[in-house]
Amino acid sequence: MVQSIKGRWSFIALVFSFFLAFSKAAAAAPLDKELKDTLADHGFTGQVEASLEERLGRPVDPELADLGRLLWFDTIAGLNDDNSCGGCHSPLSAFGDSQSIAIGIDNNGVVGPNREGPRNQRRTPMAINTAFYPALMWNGRFAALSNDPFDNSSGFIFPQPEGTSLSYNSHLLQAQAHIPPTERVEAAGFSFVGNSNDMRDEVVNRLNAEPNYIDLFGNIFPEVADGDAITYDMFASAIAEFEFTLVFANAPIDQFARGHKKAMTNGQKRGALLFFGKANCVSCHSVSGDSNEMFSDFDNHVIGVPQIVPSDANVVFDGPGQNEDFGLEQVTGNSSDRYKFRTAPLRNVALQPAFMHNGAFTSLRAAIKHHLNVPASVAKYTTDHLPTDLQNPIGPMADVLARLDPEVSTPIALTKKELDDLVEFVRDGLTDSRAKANHLVDLIPDEVPSGRDTLTFESQVCQ
Ligand code: HEC
Ligand code: HEC
Structure with missing residues (x-):
């Protein structure tokens, strides 16, 4: 008797759970269909990662990429002897900044929350997936004129002194790798005497004086093995090759x-x-055409980010109070471009500890909410959550708000549940798990070919 009651109950439970599963599937089906149709309408395929080697026209060279990885972490290319790409583009924050605003030269040798030193002007963006960006930097100032970073036929444009002189490089990242070692506040320091070409010459002089690098370059470039010098172009191609291995675009x-x-x-x-709908994000964070499914139109817009002012900076900020960042205007000289910044590509965005060009927000939710009602976000903004040297009165905002892009000038009301869903999508739906710190930590070398001390990487909590 007891047996059969138990049996009956389990039969009923079974039927019930079938019913539940069925109704769940029935509820999911229209959602799936709607999303599938929406993605198709926007031309999103989820296949961009697979196009890398075809667009490069060759396979990625693992040996060259590994040499690029060693260079990434070696202070040999930083003429101030205390920074490397990895000091700012940290593998523990998706090859982006560990800070709200980058700290370059004269740092304390730490990469992470306890990094200290004078601030530059902006936050280091993630190097991951930059192989697909047609315009680099927060104001898009390094760009492929073809709108395709794999296509140099129309030239690559950089601000002076480079102009279009780097257009012989086959990919925009090879051209870009000519710049960081020439930036005094990032890596070169103020004591070296000479122009950008002199700095690049000095970087290769250093590499050519280091037998380990001669061997490593010699393994890849036969002319170096035959006694020719390592050139800056070889350095740049190694760095870019490493960046080609940092393509992580297989998110949910x-x-x-x-x-x-x-x-x-x-x-x-x-x-x-x-x-893609009511929250209007896709109008700037676009996925079709030249955006290469990177969730950016690679165009510049004013979205009214609070202007953060460091206590100790080695860059002179813009404006009469030297407490502003004019963004695109710095490049074009056109005041109608003031406060415009490139739409931030959003893949893996949640793996960073801070958001926006100056890390004004340290919560992804707050960064997203900002867009939904910019004046309200600015009105209640404080710097309390930032490191102490950034807890200063923010720069003037009235003129910034007066220039807001029409796509964010009308507040959008979302319910709490809708905002939760939107944050969940941006946080998890756009994250490729290979970009997480626990996967990338292994890329940090224990030692570098120059034998110099390596920087100390601290783990980072992101939310
Ligand atoms: C002082 C910190 C620092 C160092 C060192 C540094 N970067 Fe950066 N990097 C930045 C910042 C800050 C930006 C954005 C600057 C801007 O927009 O004005 C940036 C931008 C970039 C971008 C463009 C990313 C995008 O989203 O468009 C690439 C690529 C890049 N850096 C590669 C490198 C490489 C390669 C090295 C080493 C050779 C390097 N960086 C060294 C701070 C640094
Ligand atoms: C008017 C164009 C525009 C619209 C619409 C827009 N964004 Fe943005 N978004 C930007 C720009 C520009 C930035 C970079 C601003 C800066 O740093 O000064 C940005 C930055 C971000 C960031 C920070 C990324 C990072 O790496 O720091 C997130 C997250 C983001 N947007 C999500 C969204 C979401 C979600 C929506 C929809 C609610 C949205 N955006 C709507 C233009 C837009």
């Missing part, structure tokens, strides 16, 4: 677009529909 949204419906949670799916 990509898997979903390729037909794996379970790759996303229902919350992520609802958030995605808001992103």
